Amino acid sequence: MSEILVLIDHSDGEPRKVALQTVTAARSVAGDLGAEVTAVWLGEDGDDAVEAVGAAGADTLMWWDSDEADGFVTMPKVEALQQLHADRDVAAIFFVSSNHTKDVAARLAIRLDGGVITDVTGLSVEGDHIVATKEVFGGDLITTSRVAEGKVPFFGIAANAYQAAEDGDEAELEEFEVELSDGAKASVVESVEKVAGGDRPDIGEAAIVVSGGRGLGEESGFELMEQLADALGAGVGASRAATDAGWYPHRAQIGQTGRTVAPSLYVANGISGAIQHRAGMQTSQNIVVINKDAEAPIFSIADFGVVGDLYKVVPKLIEEIKARKG
């Protein structure tokens, strides 16, 4: 039987939430393709993940138990998947559509003569091939694409496009070994630095994102944003005006030159909503706007908007949330 390989992105021995969503995305088309779903764990602690990836829809978990997988940049993952592709009947390769995994897909697609569709938000099967939808131009257009006949299809699944299933049986664990080429060891990972505030979810995969802009007026406004985020269990983002002002790290910038997010709920505080910002967030399912300028363009995409002083509204909102959560 053919297989859909799903590269599992993981951190501290746990599969990332979006990796499990990607397994479920593969599961959604596997039946119609007559394929099985094979999750691929490259690195240590893979045996602990059989329940989680199985619940999300994987039949098998292929595990390369080696510290080399994350010890060198990109190439160990490319060579491991290349080997699996050579040994097995692979119908498609799925990956999390995020920074470092896109590199794995790009390099492997060149090696295997594949075609890559990134940032996929929907999938279906027509005949014997997979059709993918994605949103382009900041969500202004929804496109339908497929990979050409005879090419190995790669699909990068956007965060939160699928909800990870939790009802599948434990995946069967199968170990494999990879002999890396010298070329794969050319770029060395010397250390991994994790930023403080890591308890909050990454904005790319958070279900709720709270963000702040120029209207905060000063850096300390982000303390209020973090309090609101913690009350909601959200990640914290910022507009470019706020990151350029040095009020919050650039890595949190949402917009055309920064991150693109599509959470279930986006809470924009003191953000006017220039098109450059909207391009990074307007596909969010629900948008709340708090801004004292009633003319701010972001109100045009708000599901719920408050015209008012965020320093008056947000503290009360935090109290309300805490009281209701008990």
Added chain:
Amino acid sequence: MKVIVPVKRVPDTAGDKQLDPNDKTVDRDAGEAVLCPVNEFAIEEAVRLKESNGAEVKVLLMGPENAQPIVRKALSYGLDSALQITDDQIAGSDALGTARVIAKALEGEEFDLVIFGNQSTDARTCLVPAAVAELLGIPSLTYARKLEVDGDTVTVHREHEEGWDVVTSKLPAVISVVEAINDPRYPTFKGIMAAKSKPLDVKGLADLGVSPDEVGSGAAAATMYEFTPRPPKEAGTIVEDEGDGATAAKLADWLQEKKFI
């Protein structure tokens, strides 16, 4: 050292963006075209290498003939020379097809570093830098928030969801940068004037030894065959606060109704 900065001509995000209904590619004549804003961070990093290491920097653009003002714009930041790849056959290439053309162009050049922006503001696939590196058989150190060159070694801080990896590699290498890496300067008047007379080479596919069968819409491995505009959003509920924050309760009601609380 020698550095090459590939840049892209993209539709202005603030302008009217359209897909051509015939070939389903970005209609690059529909609105105002600009130098991709993410490229400015790559250019700034190259200018810094000029200042610190005496690097010689060439800008590389693949695009239509009328992209020349974008090349001159890139040069106006103080870069030394330019190579423009222009050929009607390239139209409709996907990310990997684009990477094939850029890699072929780079094969004909001398370089220690190739510095991309991590994404373009139109397609945003992020695939091109790593694909180019694969075709050239050299390392790709992407999403750099910090870049240091010491002799023949490059150290990069690669940004990811939880922080960054500190990675090292020998040159030559392909880099892509994120906007956290620097604060780009504006071109000076002197730079703008000087850009007009900087050497600019224009090459076609035949000059690069690329067969037209390998690129363009016919060879694209990923093809889009349908697109629809996003349905317009229904107007939301807007409430005005009287200055006492009392609307917070209404907002909390709404959040509760939507099960976010």
